[in-house]
Amino acid sequence: MPAPNFDVIVSLAKRRGFVFPSSEIYGGMAGFWDYGPLGVELKNNIKAAWWRHMVHLRDDVVGLDASIVMNPRVWEASGHVAGFSDPMVDCRSCKNRFREDDLKGKPSEIACPNCGNRGTLTEARQFNLMFATHVGPVADTASVAYLRPETAQAMFVQFENVATSMRRKLPFGIAQIGRSFRNEITPGNFIFRLREFEQMEMEFFVHPRDEDRWFAHWVEARHAWWTDVLGISDERLRLRPHEADELSHYSKQTTDIEYEYPIGWSELEGVADRTDFDLRAHAAGSGKKLEVFDEEANEHIVPYVIEPAMGVDRAFLTVLVDGYTEEQLEKEKRVVLRIRPELAPIKAAVMPLLRNRSELVERARALTADLKRLVPAMYDDTASIGKLYRRQDEIGTPFCVTVDVESLDDGAATIRERDSMTQERVSLDLVPGRVADLVAGRTGWQGVPRE
Ligand SMILES: [Zn+2]
Structure with missing residues (x-):
């Protein structure tokens, strides 16, 4: 049977205590959802399945649980303060805000897609997707801090502490599960695109000469996890290598694992070859050397990083969509959530x-x-x-x-x-x-x- 549409899943999720709109009695809040009594169980089971296969069953990956608010210099060095933004257009009349790439024409020449007024759209401005807050009693520019937009940076910033305390040599990885926040302009499709979400990311540090081998390893290992551990139908999964023009600035090669959702093929997980971009950026930002000693070459090197990264919420949605089946019995119809017993709440x-x-x-x-x-x-x-x-x-x-x-x-x-x-x-x-x-x-x- 084809994948059910989101309405069926949203309805089941609410009716049976999996997912509720956040602060619903006050009208909810776009991009925020709460996990109910059964949802929290399913979500914990998905996270446990990831942790078991990424950390416990391997010799070469260790865990980390970093703070959500970090020194703001982290986000300056990583490029997020300057570059983690979308070009946005505002309507002076109805105060709505639009992504420039969603508009069908130049802002100065078209009518507002919401109120229909002409000449009310501003020129595009860069809108940073990080949530800002203030640390300490004074709310001035010196106290600005950010809710992390990804968990990955903590693994780069703690690279040396982990490597030293755990006596790690290349190759080795650091895995983390945790909340991240992005002020998405157009959240939507249920828990598909959220403003507060949970990530499972692993940064795998390798010698630069081994990058291709490890990149291939992680693409294959992650694909196998979706089918063999989470039980997702392989015919609804595909691997899609990024074209050169869609690669992130830090990535040399990226392959997405995509799922065929009711809204079409979309990213489920990305495996990115981040090279030495992040460690070099934080070395420059902090003034510390972020290197390891390579005994074979008898020299210090900056490792390359292969990163499998995914969202827990999207994995949760995928388990529901993929497991949902309707069967006609003799006298009645039954809805069955065919999910792995390990995942069942x-x-x-x-x-x-x-x-x-x-x-x-x-x-x-x-x-x-x-x-x-x-x-x-x-x-x-x-x-x-x-x-x-x-x-x-x-x-x-x-x-x-x-x-x-x-x-x-x-x-x-x-x-x-x-x-x-x-x-x-x-x-x-x-x-x-x-x-x-x-x-x-x-x-x-x-x-x-x-x-
Ligand atoms: Zn308008």
């Missing part, structure tokens, strides 16, 4: 077949408590079993466990798997271990169709 939901039978409720509640020690689980008896299944399908819960009247005799319960809707009958005391093994992929599912 809740791994197992326990329900008594009859909620007015206290022995069943008791056992189901005790089983939920046992499950919770191993995996995120929940108890629910607020509707009929069929309805409870549908609710869990829609939020991607891989396993539902039903305690029925037979359980009182055989001490077993029925586990039902989300995608196949087949079932296994498992002894109550073995259910938690069985579910945990299935979620972790340690054993396979052996369900049989319901008779």
Whole structure:
């Protein structure tokens, strides 16, 4: 089935507690969204999957958690103060602001796209995308600081501390997950383009002679992560090398991993060869040498950097879009979020077949408590079993466990798997271990169709 449009996803996300508009009772705020009870679980699972594969499973990458507000000289050296901007045009009449590249003609010659007045548009002015704030009690130009527009710069600025304290030789990487802020003029498409967002970036420092080999390695490794770890459909993914004229000023080569969203192919992650641009810029800005000693050549060198960088929010959106499926069953339609069990906010939901039978409720509640020690689980008896299944399908819960009247005799319960809707009958005391093994992929599912 084709990817669902954003409206379907936005509606599901709000209805089921994944994502809400920020400060909604006050009318919301463009470019800001809140993650609800299920959203925060899914988001944490995506971040954990990234951290595990980028840091824990490798010998050559370590982590960092830097502050959001940094010395403003960082952003002068990086080029963000001077260059991180878009040319903007204002309307003197309706006060709307537009990106110059969105206008169909010269500002002086066209009508305002919003109010239709002529001669009210200003010439284009550079508009910096960094959010500025003031540090300390005095709000003057000397106290200006910025909310970071990317996490990457902290890895360059802390390069020497990390390399020294962890006794690192090339090649090695520094990974970070954290919030970034950009005053986007046209945020939109749900959580696709945000003003406050979370990034997962890794700066991999290599000897300049190895840059091509490592660039190819990271393009391949990151592509494989999307398909093998996040379970994203490969036919909706493609690699797109940047043309020379679209490369960022710091990049020698960049390949985007793109996903086919309902709005078309768009960037999901970028792998950039940043060369020694950043370390040299910060060496010049700080007056410190940011080098490593190369034993082979017996000299100090400035490493090159290969950077895989992505947004957590966009990964979250992609998991929802890619996992969303509608199926026609015999009597009804069901919506299923086919996401990897590791990513699912809740791994197992326990329900008594009859909620007015206290022995069943008791056992189901005790089983939920046992499950919770191993995996995120929940108890629910607020509707009929069929309805409870549908609710869990829609939020991607891989396993539902039903305690029925037979359980009182055989001490077993029925586990039902989300995608196949087949079932296994498992002894109550073995259910938690069985579910945990299935979620972790340690054993396979052996369900049989319901008779
Ligand atoms: Zn106007």
